Amino acid sequence: MLVGVCIAIRKYAFEAGLLDNYLVNVSHRHKLTSASNGVADEELKFNEADYKIKKEFTVPEDLKPLFERKPEKRSPEDIEAIRNVLIRMSSFRKYTTEMQKLFCKIVRYERCQKRRVVLRKGHIGYNLYFIFSGAVNIVIDKDDASAFVRKETVTLKSGACFGEIALVKDTRRNATCVCAKDTEFIVVDKDDFKEAGLHIRLQEETEQRFDFFRKWSALGALTDDKIWQMSYVSRVEEFNHNKVLVADSRQNEWLWFITKGSCDLLHIVSLDKCGKFKNVVRKYQATDWKSPTPDGVRNSKFLNQVSGAVAMGSQLRERYENSKTQLDKRKKNSQRIQDNAGPKRKNGTYQATLLSNAGTSQLQLLDMDRGLFFKIDTLRDGECFGIDQLFPETNRTLSLISKGCEVIHIMKSTFVEMIQGHADILEERIKPTLKEYPSDEELLDQYFKNTDWECYKEELMEKTVYDIETKLPYELGLRSRIRNRTSGASSAMSQVNYDALDGSQWKDVVEFDQTLKPKNLFTKTEKSKSPVIPYSCLFHF
Numbered sequence: 158m159l160v161g162v163c164i165a166i167r168k169y170a171f172e173a174g175l176l177d178n179y180l181v182n183v184s185h186r187h188k189l190t191s192a193s194n195g196v197a198d199e200e201l202k203f204n205e206a207d208y209k210i211k212k213e214f215t216v217p218e219d220l221k222p223l224f225e226r227k228p229e230k231r232s233p234e235d236i237e238a239i240r241n242v243l244i245r246m247s248s249f250r251k252y253t254t255e256m257q258k259l260f261c262k263i264v265r266y267e268r269c270q271k272r273r274v275v276l277r278k279g280h281i282g283y284n285l286y287f288i289f290s291g292a293v294n295i296v297i298d299k300d301d302a303s304a305f306v307r308k309e310t311v312t313l314k315s316g317a318c319f320g321e322i323a324l325v326k327d328t329r330r331n332a333t334c335v336c337a338k339d340t341e342f343i344v345v346d347k348d349d350f351k352e353a354g355l356h357i358r359l360q361e362e363t364e365q366r367f368d369f370f371r372k373w374s375a376l377g378a379l380t381d382d383k384i385w386q387m388s389y390v391s392r393v394e395e396f397n398h399n400k401v402l403v404a405d406s407r408q409n410e411w412l413w414f415i416t417k418g419s420c421d422l423l424h425i426v427s428l429d430k431c432g433k434f435k436n437v438v439r440k441y442q443a444t445d446w447k448s449p450t451p452d453g454v455r456n457s458k459f460l461n462q463v464s465g466a467v468a469m470g471s472q473l474r475e476r477y478e479n480s481k482t483q484l485d486k487r488k489k490n491s492q493r494i495q496d497n498a499g500p501k502r503k504n505g506t507y508q509a510t511l512l513s514n515a516g517t518s519q520l521q522l523l524d525m526d527r528g529l530f531f532k533i534d535t536l537r538d539g540e541c542f543g544i545d546q547l548f549p550e551t552n553r554t555l556s557l558i559s560k561g562c563e564v565i566h567i568m569k570s571t572f573v574e575m576i577q578g579h580a581d582i583l584e585e586r587i588k589p590t591l592k593e594y595p596s597d598e599e600l601l602d603q604y605f606k607n608t609d610w611e612c613y614k615e616e617l618m619e620k621t622v623y624d625i626e627t628k629l630p631y632e633l634g635l636r637s638r639i640r641n642r643t644s645g646a647s648s649a650m651s652q653v654n655y656d657a658l659d660g661s662q663w664k665d666v667v668e669f670d671q672t673l674k675p676k677n678l679f680t681k682t683e684k685s686k687s688p689v690i691p692y693s694c695l696f697h698f
């Protein structure tokens with residue numbers, strides 16, 4: 158209910174033109190000026206990001222001596238203290254409390270620097286590793302030289318575990334693992350591992366993955382042996398609500414099979430080359446947005462809404478950028494250099510502030526690089542993300558956002574390797590099952606039509622309220638209240654000559670399609686059979 162109230166207040170402020178301040182503050186930077194001391198005005202800034210923990214959580218110093226104690230010397234309190242910290246790791250949380258305690262009795266702590274080879278392909282396996290902080294690159298070569306350059310490198314991050322195959326199968330290491338940065342490990346030795354029966358638990362997990370792949374009819378032609386291999390190299394992971402799993406599908410190296418919960422599939426439509434968008438904006442700009450004509454009123458509302466969406470979208474865009482860059486560290490570094498080098502033209506906050514200035518906002522829409530996020534599907538249990546990218550003709554930019562899920566992921570290259578010699582799997586079994594989503598044109602059509610309709614509805618409401626107001630006696634005080642509401646607003650609504658309002662021209666272009674609600678940015682609508690667009694958002698590139 159509170160959220161509903163907030164949305165309603167925000168909506169009112171937006172319509173009344175009071176949101177300028179809000180948009181200026183999108184950056185969470187508040188300007189303070191002090192002229193009292195006679196010195197030149199100084200700009201004081203508060204940036205929320207400055208107070209965020211940038212450092213990854215590491216093993217607390219006071220806990221490290223506990224790891225050095227021999228298993229038989231660890232007291233129940235020691236074990237509990239260790240468990241309270243290790244519980245942060247998703248791979249550790251999967252075990253029962255009993256199993257976790259067993260772990261805490263036998264685990265060791267190790268810290269390795271960036272580029273250190275933790276284990277090498279072909280060597281005998283002695284340990285199982287949990288990554289507490291940092292990251293590890295896995296390459297299937299014996300040589301670690303490719304760990305930082307090859308595209309097929311798998312990166313495991315904090316919370317993941319590796320090195321289990323050699324222990325469970327009693328084979329040699331099948332890959333080389335190198336620290337991608339300074340990394341803390343929680344290590345279990347082979348003997349302890351077997352003694353505690355952990356190999357049985359890991360074997361059970363692998364069997365679950367085996368069952369999952371075996372049930373997938375597309376892989377019916379593969380031998381059990383191949384499916385086992387696939388199960389060993391795939392990983393199960395859980396993700397919280399709103400975690401970006403894949404920011405840009407063109408850089409995605411994995412296949413993601415959803416086993417529990419769901420994920421949203423977002424599609425980014427670039428408006429740069431979109432003639433339709435330019436036409437729509439030009440059409441709305443054709444009439445002077447300040448003019449007190451019906452077109453002027455509606456145009457200003459439409460453009461206000463679009464620019465508002467740009468402002469909100471820029472926040473999402475920022476998140477999108479962050480997660481995209483997380484996927485590719487090298488890109489992130491070069492991006493940072495670029496960002497710092499030039500003016501912050503492309504910085505989301507900067508643009509949002511710019512757009513918030515009513516009057517100039519609409520006019521700048523055509524000068525910017527823009528895009529729209531559309532939610533085009535929700536993937537559920539048994540569905541896969543990334544498989545369509547195995548076909549060269551698919552080049553849509555998709556993002557995968559967790560809505561609280563458990564996934565099995567496997568490298569695309571490994572999957573392709575496993576199904577080699579079975580050309581029919583991709584072409585005949587998988588391709589026909591791929592879903593078709595609305596084209597960019599269709600998505601934009603829907604969005605613009607609906608925005609138009611929403612603006613029309615609002616105008617009608619305003620007009621109705623105005624009519625009532627003019628008919629009511631002054632003594633009721635209603636007139637002055639409504640006046641107060643609009644008079645201070647910078648919105649074009651305050652300049653409207655309501656008598657000139659005539660909606661007849663609009664009806665030709667408005668389609669009464671209420672399935673889409675672009676105003677409810679970031680909110681979910683009801684489930685629908687065909688892919689719909691429950692939220693969309695403008696952002697700029």
Ligand SMILES: Nc1ncnc2c1ncn2[C@@H]1O[C@@H]2COP(=O)(O)O[C@H]2[C@H]1O
Pocket residue numbers: 276282295311318319320321322323324329330331332333334390391392568571
């Ligand atoms: N394709 C892969 N994806 C994820 N992890 C892998 C992959 N290949 C190997 N590994 C991990 O790397 C480890 C290397 O040692 P192991 O063979 O004991 O166990 C292996 C797995 O834990």
